Amino acid sequence: MADITRRFGRRHLRSAPTAHVRHHRRGKLVHDGTGLSFWFRALTAALSEVPVDDRELAMAFHARTADFQDVTVQSTVTYRISEPATAAARIDFSIDPDTGAWRGAPLEQIATLLTETAQQHALDVLARTPLSAALADGVASVRERISEGLGAEPRLPATGIEVVAVRVVAIRPEPEVERALRTPAREQIQQEADRATYERRAVAVERERTIAENELASRIELARREERLVEQHGTNARREAEESAAADAIRAEAEALRTVRLARAGAEAARETGEARAAAQSAWLRVHAEVEAATLHALAATRLAENLPRVESVTLSPDVLTGLLARLGRPGGDEA
Numbered sequence: 001m002a003d004i005t006r007r008f009g010r011r012h013l014r015s016a017p018t019a020h021v022r023h024h025r026r027g028k029l030v031h032d033g034t035g036l037s038f039w040f041r042a043l044t045a046a047l048s049e050v051p052v053d054d055r056e057l058a059m060a061f062h063a064r065t066a067d068f069q070d071v072t073v074q075s076t077v078t079y080r081i082s083e084p085a086t087a088a089a090r091i092d093f094s095i096d097p098d099t100g101a102w103r104g105a106p107l108e109q110i111a112t113l114l115t116e117t118a119q120q121h122a123l124d125v126l127a128r129t130p131l132s133a134a135l136a137d138g139v140a141s142v143r144e145r146i147s148e149g150l151g152a153e154p155r156l157p158a159t160g161i162e163v164v165a166v167r168v169v170a171i172r173p174e175p176e177v178e179r180a181l182r183t184p185a186r187e188q189i190q191q192e193a194d195r196a197t198y199e200r201r202a203v204a205v206e207r208e209r210t211i212a213e214n215e216l217a218s219r220i221e222l223a224r225r226e227e228r229l230v231e232q233h234g235t236n237a238r239r240e241a242e243e244s245a246a247a248d249a250i251r252a253e254a255e256a257l258r259t260v261r262l263a264r265a266g267a268e269a270a271r272e273t274g275e276a277r278a279a280a281q282s283a284w285l286r287v288h289a290e291v292e293a294a295t296l297h298a299l300a301a302t303r304l305a306e307n308l309p310r311v312e313s314v315t316l317s318p319d320v321l322t323g324l325l326a327r328l329g330r331p332g333g334d335e336a
Contacts, residue, residue, distance in 0.1 A: 002049050002100035011097060012039050018053035020084035032085070042097040049102070050084035050093045054164055057111050061119045069131040069177060073122050073142060074169040077114050077150070083160030090159045110161060114150070118166070121149030126171075134171055135181070143168040 002021065003014045014037040015021045023031035023038065024046040031038050034052060057077045064070055081087045092104040125145045126134055147166040150156065156163065172178065 001102075002047070002095060004097065004100040007039075010039050011042055011045075013037065013047065013100070015049060018051060020050040020052050020081075020088075022048045022050070022085065022088055040097070045097055047095050047097055048088045048093040049095050049100075050081055050088050051107075052081055052084055054078055054080045055107070057114055059111075059115045059118060061115070061122070063119075063123045063126040065126050065131045065134050066128055067130050070174055071126065071131070071134060071138075072170075072172050073119075073126075074172070075118065075122075075143070075146065076167045076169065077118060077146075078164040078166075079110070079114060080162055080164060081160050082162040086158070086160035110159075113155065113159070114161075114163075117150055117153050117155075118146045121145045131173060131177070135173065138171045139168045142171065 002016075002019065005012050005014075013021065013023075015035055017035040020034045021031060021036045022029065023036075023040060025040070025044050030040075040047070055078070057079065058075075059077065060072060060074045062070055062072055087093065087106075091106045091109055092102075093106045094103050095101060096103060122142050122145065125142050126138065129138060129141070143166055146168070147163070150163045150166065173181065
C-alpha cells in the first residue's frame with residue numbers, strides 16, 4: 001500500500017520498491033514506475049499500484065479419483081505480475097488518493113483465476129487415476145499437469161501474470177479412507193513388532209536357559225569340589241588320627257619302658273637298701289648283744305629322753321624318792 005501524506009492542500013505519494021505506480025492526470029500518463037515519489041492533486045489524479053514482487057498463493061481443493069474416492073489436494077503457486085501496465089489495464093489496481101488503499105480486491109481476482117485454472121487441470125488428472133496411484137504418484141503428475149496448464153493458459157499472459165513455480169504439498173483422502181488404508185500397513189508393522197517381541201522373548205528364554213545351565217553346572221562343580229574337600233578332610237583326619245595313635249603308642253611304650261626301668265631301679269635300690277638295713281640291724285644287734293644290760297638300760301633311757309616332750313619341772317614325793325634311792329643303792333638294782 002502506498003504511503004500518502006497531505007501538505008498545503010496537495011498530496012504526496014511514496015511507493016515501495018516492489019510496487020509499480022501509474023499516475024494519470026486528465027487521462028494522460030504522468031508517472032509510471034516502481035519506487036516512485038511525487039506530488040499530485042487528488043481531484044485530477046488517477047492512481048493505480050501494481051505489486052511486482054513474487055506472491056505465494058496457497059490453495060486447497062477437493063477432487064474425485066477414478067474409483068470415486070474424494071481426495072484433497074494441497075498446493076502452492078508462486079506468481080508475479082511481469083507486465084504491470086497490462087495488469088492495471090485488465091484488473092482494477094486503482095488506489096484511494098487519500099488513504100493509498102486499493103478500491104477493489106485485485107489480488108483476490110488473481111487468486112480466483114489461478115485457483116480455478118489449477119483445480120481444472122488437477123481434476124482432469126485425478127479423474128483418470130485410481131486412489132492408490134494418486135496417493136503413490138499423484139503429487140508429481142498433478143504438479144506437472146498444473147504447471148503445464150498454467151503455462152498454456154492464455155488469460156495469464158493477457159493479464160500480465162507470470163507463474164514462477166508450482167508445488168503440490170499433498171494429496172490426502174478422507175479420514176475414514178485414510179485410516180482404512182493405514183490398517184494393512186499398521187497390521188504389518190504390528191506383526192513385525194510382534195515377531196520382534198517373540199524373537200526377543202525367545203532369545204531371552206534361551207539366555208535364561210543358558211544361565212540356568214551355567215548355574216547348574218557351577219553348582220555341580222561346586223558340589224564335586226566340596227565332596228573332594230570332605231574326602232580330603234576325612235583323609236587328613238584319618239591320617240592325623242593314625243599319626244596321633246602311633247605317637248600315643250610310642251609314647252605309652254616309652255612310658256611303660258620308663259616305668260619298668262624305674263620299677264627295676266626302685267626294686268634294686270630297695271633290695272640294696274634292705275640288705276644294707278639288714279646288715280646294719282645285724283651289726284646293731286651284735287653290738288647290743290655284746291654290751292651289758294646296764295648299758296642297754298642307760299641307752300634306752302637316753303633314747304626315751306630324746307623322744308619325750310620337754311619337761312619344765314618334776315615333782316618327786318618322798319615315797320618315790322625313797323624307793324628310787326633304795327633301788328639305786330642296792331646292788332643289782334637295775335636288773336630287779
